[in-house]
Amino acid sequence: MRIEELIHKKPDEKVVFYLRRHAIIFVGGMLLIAVMAAIPLAALYGTLTYYPQVFGRELIGPAIKLAASAYYLWVWLFFFSNFVDYYLDAWVVTNDRILSVEQKGLFNRTVSELDMSKIQDVTSEVRGVLPFIFGYGNVFIQTAAEKERFVFEQIPKPEEIRKRLLLLVEEDRKRQGEVLMELRGEA
Amino acid sequence: MSFSVGLLLIPYFIAVAAFLIFALLNVYHLIAYGATTKVSFLFTFVFLAGSTFIAYVSWMYLKDVDWTAQIMFQLTQAVAFEGF
Numbered sequence: 014m015r016i017e018e019l020i021h022k023k024p025d026e027k028v029v030f031y032l033r034r035h036a037i038i039f040v041g042g043m044l045l046i047a048v049m050a051a052i053p054l055a056a057l058y059g060t061l062t063y064y065p066q067v068f069g070r071e072l073i074g075p076a077i078k079l080a081a082s083a084y085y086l087w088v089w090l091f092f093f094s095n096f097v098d099y100y101l102d103a104w105v106v107t108n109d110r111i112l113s114v115e116q117k118g119l120f121n122r123t124v125s126e127l128d129m130s131k132i133q134d135v136t137s138e139v140r141g142v143l144p145f146i147f148g149y150g151n152v153f154i155q156t157a158a159e160k161e162r163f164v165f166e167q168i169p170k171p172e173e174i175r176k177r178l179l180l181l182v183e184e185d186r187k188r189q190g191e192v193l194m195e196l197r198g199e200a
Numbered sequence: 201m202s203f204s205v206g207l208l209l210i211p212y213f214i215a216v217a218a219f220l221i222f223a224l225l226n227v228y229h230l231i232a233y234g235a236t237t238k239v240s241f242l243f244t245f246v247f248l249a250g251s252t253f254i255a256y257v258s259w260m261y262l263k264d265v266d267w268t269a270q271i272m273f274q275l276t277q278a279v280a281f282e283g284f
Contacts, residue, residue: 075265076208082258083215089254090219090226093247097226100240101233114233119225122233 023109029181032104032174034167035149042095049088053081094119104165108181111154113163127163129185131156135178137171154178206267223251 022028060067068074101116108129115123132154139150150171154163168174230240 071269072205072208072271075205075262075267078258078261078265079208079212082254082262083212083219085254086216086219086251089247089250090222092250093223093226093243096243096247097229100243101229116229116233119222119229 022107026107026109029106029108030174030177032106032165032168034099034102035147035169037143037147037149038167039096039099042099043092046088046092046095049091050085053084057081102166104168106178106181109185111163113165125163127154127156129182130189131158132178132182133157135175135182137175139171152178202270202272204267205265205269205271209267223247 068077098116098118101114101122103114105112105114110129111127113123113125113127117123134155136153136155137150138153139145139148144150144167149167149169152165152168152171152174154165156163165171165174227244230236230244
């Protein structure tokens with residue numbers, strides 16, 4: 014099953030696009046994990062070079078090996094958690110609404126929905142050196158309600174997404190106008 | 201006073217048990233929230249393969265350890281007051 018299948022689509026509703034954070038965000042997390050994995054190796058190299066007798070000791074040798082084993086298992090788990098966190102953050106845009114699914118850590122999850130007809134303004138933002146180089150940024154969606162803005166965070170091609178969203182809003186308004194006309198005609 | 205080297209295994213097994221619980225929670229999240237795609241299967245496979253590799257390397261390094269060996273130690277204070 015895919016994330017977009019979680020939404021109960023209306024009869025005439027179709028998924029237009031599907032967004033995740035830019036892949037570079039995931040790669041950045043991977044770099045941190047690579048550094049975490051390299052630190053004990055550097056310490057091991059230093060210990061073997063200057064204090065090789067440490068590993069032969071009855072207590073310290075097994076203690077270091079057990080600690081290293083647990084440490085690497087946890088670093089590897091951190092890698093997987095980083096992937097799950099990245100992969101479960103998604104935005105589904107249909108021709109009728111926007112669905113935001115955000116996973117924060119293992120125990121926090123926020124799912125919110127926004128109707129296209131409520132969108133008043135869409136703003137894209139690319140701020141900083143890395144976002145500029147890799148072409149990612151935020152898209153802020155302002156609604157009529159006095160709620161905080163709906164945000165697509167660190168998504169690729171934010172300007173293009175803003176344009177496509179505005180087109181979808183326009184199409185939705187046209188469609189709703191047609192439905193109203195039909196209803197008035199029937200009345 | 202003395203204690204067995206095997207005592208070191210207690211915190212290690214606690215860490216491994218916590219690792220397993222969190223790993224299962226992550227897999228559960230992927231399945232429960234509809235992310236069972238080829239990419240998620242690939243990452244889950246890589247994670248499981250990596251975990252198995254770490255467990256194997258750990259076993260290779262730890263299999264020859266004598267966990268029943270007794271470690272003798274003395275309290276510094278007891279040594280300092282030995283003359284009294």
